[in-house]
Amino acid sequence: MAIDPSRHTVSAVLDRAAAVHGAAEALVDGEVRLTYAGLRSAVDVAARSLVSMGVRPGDRVALCAPNSHRWVVAALGVLCAGAALVPINTRFTAAETLEVLARSRARAFVVEGTFLGRDRLAELEGAALPEVVVRLPFEWAGADVELPPVEPDQVCDVMFTSGTTGRSKGAMSAHRQSLAVAHAWAECGSLSAQDRYLVVNPFFHTFGYKAGILACLLSGATIVPQPVFDVAETMRLVERERITVLPGAPTIFQSLLAHPERPSFDLSSLRLAVTGAAVVPVALVERMQAELFGTVLTAYGLTEAVVATMCRPSDSPRTVATTCGAPVAGFELRLGEQDEVLLRGPNVMLGYLDDPEATAAAVDADGWLHTGDVGRVDERGYLSITDRLKDMYICGGFNVYPAEVEQALARLPGVAESAVVGRPDARLGEVGVAHVVLAPGAELTEASVVEFCRSVLANYKMPRAVEFHPALPRNAGGKVLKNLLREENK
Secondary structure (H helix, E strand, O other): OOOOHHHOOHHHHHHHHHHHHOOOEEEEEOOEEEEHHHHHHHHHHHHHHHHHOOOOOOOEEEEEOOOOHHHHHHHHHHHHOOOEEEEOOOOOOHHHHHHHHHHHOOOEEEEEOEEOOEEHHHHOOOOOOOOEEEEEOOOOOOOOOOOOOOOOOOEEEEEEOOOOOOOOOEEEEEHHHHHHHHHHHHHHOOOOOOOEEEEOOOOOOHHHHHHHHHHHHHHOOEEEEOOOOOHHHHHHHHHHHOOOEOOOOHHHHHHHHHOOOHHHOOOOOOOEEEEOOOOOOHHHHHHHHHHOOOEEEEEEOOOOOOOOEEOOOOOOHHHHHHOOOEEOOOOEEEEOHHHEEEEEOOOOOOEEOOOHHHHHHHEOOOOOEEEEEEEEEOOOOOEEEEEEHHHOEEEOOEEEOHHHHHHHHOOOOOEEEEEEEEEEEOOOEEEEEEEEEEOOOOOOOHHHHHHHHHHHOOHHHOOOEEEEOOOOOEOOOOOEOHHHHHHHOO
């Protein structure tokens, strides 16, 4: 079902939500509880305030803040003022933040005060900043100014990728695109006004912002932000707010399932979990379905396409555990050279900001987005991601996809996380090295891990070495930095 054309801008969606769900809770953040009518009013004030500060249609406004009601009001205010939103990762260093501000040529910068022990604005003292700087919390004052009209094809947001190597790129989406992918996500998850959605995924990420905030606006669900994932606090919020929807990365659900105090919380309100990654262990999905949620779905997307495929509630547990669903949001899907996943459709990004060369490298002349992911497609058109193209290595003439080895390791008791990379080998070309994080209290040896792999994997897939780590190296977006692990193993 296509999204109603009258809802092709975020401001129009917010107007409709206020009209339809006015007295219902839109946003719950601690003591702050806003109805949809109250949220619409707060956003209107913020938008008029930004316009009075000099923000104009087409300008870009950067926002660096944790998940909170302040982020939601500021972000929607930016969009209703006709500007494009540029979310900044709160884990970025001052240098990384300055790079995004400079490259986006932001007219305004909205930044949280102290968060996680850091005053990000103070860290930028003396640097060249946008002409308008707003420090949160801030008392927005809606001036007597007109808000500009917003068009569906206007740039809605510029999301900078969190690439594991090289310089990040700013993927641009129009209002109609950001809303269309959010609508597809909400429809597959059967999101409704009865749902209460705990958003643990950072708002600065497409998942938290588009599959979170925008999906709730489209469906009338209640947004409950959590600024930092803490498993005990998550369980308290689920119990207190009767949370029904809890998407997140696999590690969130692993933490919930493993927490010793889980039985003391009432988590019975939970109905839907959506997760996704190159590796979502089958064993994890099975436990989630058995112990926490009525429905578990997997999905696949990336900054340049956001929600590309998704399972449906009617899919079997095996389908959910072994695929990431069929195309949604108007996407076409096919496999290119080396089984690279290619996507085409109306919701592929507009392009990378001020980077036509990178745009041309990512989206070919026929409109296909080259994702860099390797996959397979079954007879029903359901996609399974097997790995990143750049992570594949060749052992003895055979392609090895580390994700497959990591899936196997996830079934070994005592393994909390793993990352497999290739290293040069004089005889075989490359062999695998498994970098393993043990679960608390677990004891495993290199020999026991290798022996387990020998029992479940073909010989060429079996890692030849195992290294144990207290934690895996990650970038600011949470992705494992396999390039660093490869450097260690050269």
